[in-house]
Amino acid sequence: xxxxxxxxxxxxxxxxxxxxxxxxxxxxxxxxxxxxxxxxxxxxxxxxxxxxxxxxxxxxxxxxxxxxxxxxxxxxxxxxxxxxxxxxxxxxxxxxxxxxxxxxxxxxxxxxxxxxxxxxxxxxxxxxxxxxxxxxxxxxxxxxxxxxxxxxxxxxxxxxxxxxxxxxxxxxxxxxxxxxxxxxxxxxxxxxxxxxxxxxxxxxxxxxxxxxxxxxxxxxxxxxxxxxxxxxxxxxxxxxxxxxxxxxxxxxxxxxxxxxxxxxxxxxxxxxxxxxxxxxxxxxxxxxxxxx
Ligand code: SER
Numbered sequence: 001x002x003x004x005x006x007x008x009x010x011x012x013x014x015x016x017x018x019x020x021x022x023x024x025x026x027x028x029x030x031x032x033x034x035x036x037x038x039x040x041x042x043x044x045x046x047x048x049x050x051x052x053x054x055x056x057x058x059x060x061x062x063x064x065x066x067x068x069x070x071x072x073x074x075x076x077x078x079x080x081x082x083x084x085x086x087x088x089x090x091x092x093x094x095x096x097x098x099x100x101x102x103x104x105x106x107x108x109x110x111x112x113x114x115x116x117x118x119x120x121x122x123x124x125x126x127x128x129x130x131x132x133x134x135x136x137x138x139x140x141x142x143x144x145x146x147x148x149x150x151x152x153x154x155x156x157x158x159x160x161x162x163x164x165x166x167x168x169x170x171x172x173x174x175x176x177x178x179x180x181x182x183x184x185x186x187x188x189x190x191x192x193x194x195x196x197x198x199x200x201x202x203x204x205x206x207x208x209x210x211x212x213x214x215x216x217x218x219x220x221x222x223x224x225x226x227x228x229x230x231x232x233x234x235x236x237x238x239x240x241x242x243x244x245x246x247x248x249x250x251x252x253x254x255x256x257x258x259x260x261x262x263x264x265x266x267x268x269x270x271x272x273x274x275x276x277x278x279x280x281x282x283x284x285x286x287x288x289x290x291x292x
Contacts, residue, residue, distance in 0.1 A: 002116075004228045004242045008067050011091045011222075014111055015065035020093055023059060025068045028275045029284060035163040036284050041068035041092045042160075042167070042190070042219040048096040049167040049192050049217040055096045062098030067091055067224065069271055073287060079264045080257040082229075082236035083184060086291065087268035089224040097215035104189055104218045105141045108174060112187070116231055118176050121183045122149035126157045126170035131210050132194070138172040155204065159190040159219075164199050167192040167213060180235040186226050192217035238263065265291045 002010070012022050026044045028037055035043060045064070047053040055062050068090045078084035093107065112118050123142050128134035134152075142150045153173075160168030174187040193216055198208035228240040238247060238260050246263045254262070272288045279289040 001233075002228075002231050004224055004240060007116075007224065007228060007231060008089075008091065010115060011111070012065055012067065014115055015063075015093045015107070018063075018107065019061060020063040020065040021059040021061040023064045023066045025066060025089075028069055028071050028272055029277065032163060037071045037073070037287065038068070039070055039072045039074075040162060040219075040221060041066055041070070041090055042094065042192075042221075043162050045094055045096070045219070046162075046166050048094075049213060049219075050195060051097075051214045063093065063095040063218075065093045069275075071268055071272070071287075080260045082178075082180075082182075082238070083226060085223075085225060085237070085264050085267075087264065087271055091222045091224055091227070092220050093218070094220070095218035097217065099218065100216055101137050101191055101218075102141050104191075104220065105138060105172065106145070108187055108189055108220065109142075109145045109147070112174060112176070116227075118230060120147055121175045121177050122151055123147055123175070124151045124153040124157050124171075124173045126172075127152040127154055129155065129158060130206065132158065132170060135170045135172070135191075138170075138191075142172070159188065160192070161196045161200060161203075165197050166195070167217060167219075168196045168200075168203075168210075169193040169217075176230045178229050178235055179233045182235075184226055184230065186230060187220065187222040190219040190221075192219050 030038045030043050032043050048055045070090050071087050075084045125138040126135040157171045159171045169191045171188050171190045173185050175183040175185050178184050194210040195213050196203050196208050202208040225237040225242050229237045232240050234240055247259050250259045268291050277284050277288050
């Protein structure tokens with residue numbers, strides 16, 4: 001059984017062999033000022049998707065791979081169930097005008113089914129929306145790879161932008177079963193084809209404008225903890241080796257839900273502090289204070 005640490009290495013090595021430059025995780029405090037926290041790796045890659053920066057000059061390749069520290073407060077009320085966290089690690093491969101949809105889907109399929117030997121439960125693709133056509137290509141590529149359950153989906157499979165503007169586009173998601181037989185979304189493969197001039201909220205209200213980016217970008221994200229749950233055949237992320245040893249240190253008098261929340265928030269607090277945040281009454285410091 002692979003440990004979470006072995007999964008990280010396998011992911012980085014798989015994409016390194018395919019010509020991706022390995023880049024270290026960036027800080028939980030984004031360099032991009034449009035958000036308080038790093039919620040996705042692509043946030044700090046925005047300038048490579050828009051063509052403002054040259055990936056060849058900075059990485060020696062048009063494609064990169066990373067294991068990124070992320071913190072999302074949007075799911076905080078769900079922390080304590082089997083799959084949600086505030087702090088998590090995201091495995092991702094990225095391309096800035098290098099390869100396209102067929103290769104991105106092919107890599108994901110090979111990594112999940114051959115490298116990890118996992119069956120895919122089903123995949124999704126975008127049904128289309130205002131100004132964005134149905135993603136017939138993704139449907140075609142998955143079917144050509146022999147995946148039989150390929151489902152059309154709505155706004156959930158259109159990703160981004162993060163912050164007040166940025167790259168965004170249709171996605172295709174991969175679902176696998178955990179030990180309880182539940183389908184869990186493990187990998188989100190985003191095709192950054194558009195630039196949105198406003199936030200996601202405004203886009204959903206029909207108040208934002210989408211324009212085509214100069215080239216297609218690939219932005220994928222797979223939660224390490226969820227993947228470990230599937231690989232290690234557990235019913236919850238809290239039974240993987242990422243969390244097991246933390247939960248064992250809590251007294252039995254605490255409910256499972258409390259133990260899980262404590263474990264999640266402790267990790268989030270440690271990583272925020274290690275990135276230089278101190279508790280305060282505003283911004284990221286306030287998030288840290290509330291987590292504490
Ligand atoms: N940006 C996408 C996400 O965060 C894929 O990396 O899910």
